[in-house]
Amino acid sequence: xxxxxxxxxxxxxxxxxxxxxxxxxxxxxxxxxxxxxxxxxxxxxxxxxxxxxxxxxxxxxxxxxxxxxxxxxxxxxxxxxxxxxxxxxxxxxxxxxxxxxxxxxxxxxxxxxxxxxxxxxxxxxxxxxxxxxxxxxxxxxxxxxxxxxxxxxxxxxxxxxxxxxxxxxxxxxxxxxxxxxxxxxxxxxxxxxxxxxxxxxxxxxxxxxxxxxxxxxxxxxxxxxxxxxxxxxxxxxxxxxxxxxxxxxxxxxxxxxxxxxxxxxxxxxxxxxxxxxxxxxxxxxxxxxxxxxxxxxxxxxxxxxxxxxxxxxxx
Numbered sequence: 001x002x003x004x005x006x007x008x009x010x011x012x013x014x015x016x017x018x019x020x021x022x023x024x025x026x027x028x029x030x031x032x033x034x035x036x037x038x039x040x041x042x043x044x045x046x047x048x049x050x051x052x053x054x055x056x057x058x059x060x061x062x063x064x065x066x067x068x069x070x071x072x073x074x075x076x077x078x079x080x081x082x083x084x085x086x087x088x089x090x091x092x093x094x095x096x097x098x099x100x101x102x103x104x105x106x107x108x109x110x111x112x113x114x115x116x117x118x119x120x121x122x123x124x125x126x127x128x129x130x131x132x133x134x135x136x137x138x139x140x141x142x143x144x145x146x147x148x149x150x151x152x153x154x155x156x157x158x159x160x161x162x163x164x165x166x167x168x169x170x171x172x173x174x175x176x177x178x179x180x181x182x183x184x185x186x187x188x189x190x191x192x193x194x195x196x197x198x199x200x201x202x203x204x205x206x207x208x209x210x211x212x213x214x215x216x217x218x219x220x221x222x223x224x225x226x227x228x229x230x231x232x233x234x235x236x237x238x239x240x241x242x243x244x245x246x247x248x249x250x251x252x253x254x255x256x257x258x259x260x261x262x263x264x265x266x267x268x269x270x271x272x273x274x275x276x277x278x279x280x281x282x283x284x285x286x287x288x289x290x291x292x293x294x295x296x297x298x299x300x301x302x303x304x305x306x307x308x309x310x311x312x313x314x315x
Contacts (some may be wrong), residue, residue, distance in 0.1 A: 010089040011039035012106050012166065015082030017075045018044055021054035021097035024213075029060045031100045031210075032093075037107040040064060041089065043082040044097075048072025053097075076178035076188040083177060092169050098213045099163040100129065105209035109166040112205055120171035120200035121193075125159030127212040130280035140212055143204045144306075153197035155190055155235040160204055161212050162189040171199050181249055187230030194238055214280040224270040229256060268298030272305060 014032040018025045032042045047067040054169075057067045066084050070078060075096075083092055091110060095101060109122045128136035134245040141160035141302040144152070151157035175195040182188035192268065192283065233256075258266075275290035295302040 008307065009039050010041045010087045011037060011110060012041075012091045012093050013083070013086035013089040013169070014040055014042045014093045014095055014106075015079050015086065016042060016044045016095050016097055017047055017078035017082065018049065018053050018057065018097040019047040019072065019075070019078070020049045020053060021050045022049075022056040024098040025053055026060055027054045028095055028097045029062075029065060030215040032095055033060070033062055033064060034103055035101065035106045036104050037110055040106065041066070041087050043068060043086045045070060045078040045082040045085075047078040049076065051168065067148075073180065074183040074188075075185045076182045077180040080177045080180065083172065088169075090169055091166050092172055093166045096161075096163045096213075099126070099161070100213075101163075102209045102211075106166065108205050108207065108209060112203065113166065113168065116203065118201055119203045121165055121167035122203045122205060123164040123166075124205040124207060124209040126161055126210040127166050127208050128276075128280070129213045130282075131213065135211070136214070136280055139208050141204055143206050144202055149197060150202060152193055152202060153238075155194040155231065155238050158190045158193055162192075163212060164204075164210055165193075167196060171196055174199050180232065184226065186227035187234055190231055191234045194234060214276055215240040223290050224273060225266050228262070228266050228269070229258075232256065265298070265301070268294050268301050270293050271297075272302055290308065 016025065016028050016032070018028075021028075027058060029042055029044060032040060041064050042062075043066045046057065046067065048069075048071050054067065054069060057065070066085060068081060070081050080096055086092065091113065093106060093109075105124060109124060112122050113119055123141055125139045125141040125220050127139050130136055141164055142148070144159055148159060154157055175192065175198075178188050178192050182191065191200070233247070233249060233252045236252060240247040271290050271294035275287045275294060279287035291302070
């Protein structure tokens with residue numbers, strides 16, 4: 001662990017989980033340190049990387065940066081480790097190593113939370129970004145009405161990317177952080193957001209304040225079926241807990257049977273995500289082919305997603 005700076009004036013602890021992220025991690029750290037809200041401390045958690053992630057993170061010489069190395073246990077455990085290693089601060093924010101923030105992001109969100117003590121967390125809109133850093137059309141994230149709040153609490157809606165969120169540390173601790181049972185990226189954010197929504201209200205600053213990177217190696221692009229299964233687990237476990245019971249992954253996996261409709265939906269979602277990935281890589285013909293197939297077999301989903309993303313309401 002590198003030496004951290006004083007925690008006396010820290011307002012936001014920024015946690016950056018990083019696994020084989022040498023290409024992007026220094027840029028993520030720079031985005032966090034370059035905030036107009038200067039009272040930040042960044043904790044980078046190297047999650048057992050086998051590339052130059054640690055060297056890239058430690059190349060940023062700043063007392064406001066701490067680098068922690070852990071065995072590879074997945075993003076959920078890495079974020080918990082980062083939060084545990086962070087200096088005391090009223091707010092904690094999470095930035096995936098391949099995403100980026102605009103300079104005024106944290107200041108706008110902290111101002112909002114300071115003015116709304118009933119809110120436990122706030123997100124923002126984020127533009128899409130290609131692997132090479134090229135801005136793409138559309139945005140992700142949405143404002144929340146009462147029905148949306150209830151949907152988040154049931155695990156039916158992820159209103160904005162995890163890299164957009166600033167959460168009160170007291171609420172994060174009350175929700176017991178991320179569930180380390182999620183060893184792979186994909187549904188751990190849905191689970192945390194649902195548990196936060198059961199502790200209080202969520203909000204979204206309706207401005208584009210960061211960039212959400214789309215690339216072929218992302219979990220959403222490669223493992224849609226697994227992520228959808230984990231999302232079903234999240235919803236079923238929340239429902240069980242609301243009834244005073246609990247649900248383990250082993251019990252869920254033993255009983256989970258996808259209907260033909262759910263399998264079809266997963267296929268449509270994979271095609272649509274593939275269209276976005278190939279578009280971000282400049283492979284326009286392949287992107288259009290994926291989009292056409294998605295529209296053919298799932299027109300309602302495809303058209304709805306296109307519409308929502310143009311309004312800044314998709315992921």
